[in-house]
Amino acid sequence: MRELRVIGLEPDGSHVVCADASTGEKFRLPADDKLRAASRGDIARLGQIEIEMDSQLRPREIQARIRAGASVEQVADEAGIPLAKVERFAYPVLLERSRAAEMAQGGHPVRDNGPAVPTLAEIVTQAFRARGHNIDDAAWDAWRDEDNHWVAQLQWQAGRTTNAAHWRYQPDAHGGTIVALDDTAFDLIDPDFGRPLRGLAPVASDEPEQLELAEFPTEVEVPTIEPEEIIEADVTEEPEDEPASPEEPAAPKIAPHQTNNKDKRGKPALPSWDDVLLGVRSSGR
Structure with missing residues (x-):
């Protein structure tokens, strides 16, 4: 690289005249803003x-x-x-966008009954936890829209699906207000955290990328247990004694109450009131 030295200006001041110290060859440079900035460093x-x-x-x-x-x-x-x-x-x-996204997380979402007490970050964290997602895997960002309002974005990956939620952030002295701009953003700040977020429940099928809501029954029928019917065993009556043959004497008959003092079910027979009051057994003894 050859070294040049400035020897002057052209008469109109539009160029700087330089010369090669060894050969004396002259050169000129345009005296523009770029040269002035270079001369000032x-x-x-x-x-x-x-x-x-x-x-x-x-x-x-x-x-x-x-x-x-x-x-x-x-x-x-x-x-x-x-x-x-x-x-x-x-x-x-x-840096300005990153700061706006951080401030938006501290804003209060606007609901039907007014601004919520919890911040956007707190509500979204609870919603992610209720749906089995990790808020640390999501990314926050912010930018200004055509109306010069700040728009906060939360973007995360669920399987092969990229999800994004957008809110409009209006700063104020109390942390600012948050208004949902799409359905995904509205679902995340909805008090009903248990409802599955659309597009997040994969369905096992032959067609990839097919997603739908997973439905669960709200009421479970509990089968009632019918009491078992107790069936008592029939007590068969003793067959009447056949008349004894003339060759064999008939066996003496024994009264039912005299047979070990038990009833037909084999339980001890209870004494009657006469037995209790008079001290007399039913057998007459």
Whole structure:
């Protein structure tokens, strides 16, 4: 690299005249903002001028796109410039978005009866826990919409499905208010945490990606147990004694109450009132 030295300006002041110290060959450089920034050592101004010259987007336009929710990669592809040149101006805006997302988590969701006492982060954490998800696997983000309002986003992965919920965040002295912008965001702040979130329950079938709600019965019929019918054994009557043959004498008959003092079921017979009051047994003894 050859070294040049400045020897003067052209009469109109549009160019700086330089010369090679060894050969005396002269050169000229345009006296523009880029040269002035380089002479002052203003690196930031040099980068800004370089972006303005290399792309159709100015630094303010790059920051406006980032603030509106675009990523650094998207802006770099659109402008056709390296990522490093976009990151230089996107960094402060990304910090602003991160701060807005953190503040939105401390806002209070607006319901039918007014703002809720718990914060958005507390309610969403309970909703995730009730549905078997981990809030640590989700990512928060925020950006400004066309009306210059902050929009907070919560994005998470459930199986092969990417879910996202969006709320409008309005800052105030009490932490701010949160208003749901889509059905997923409304479901997450709904007091009924036990209801399954749409698109999160996979169904086993031949077709992949098919999702539906898992339904569970709310009432379970408990079968009633009928009392068992007690069937008493029939007591068969003793057959009448056949008349004795004339050759064999008939056996003497024994009164039922004299047979070991037991009834037909084999239990001891209870004495009658006469036996108790007079002290006389039924047998006459």
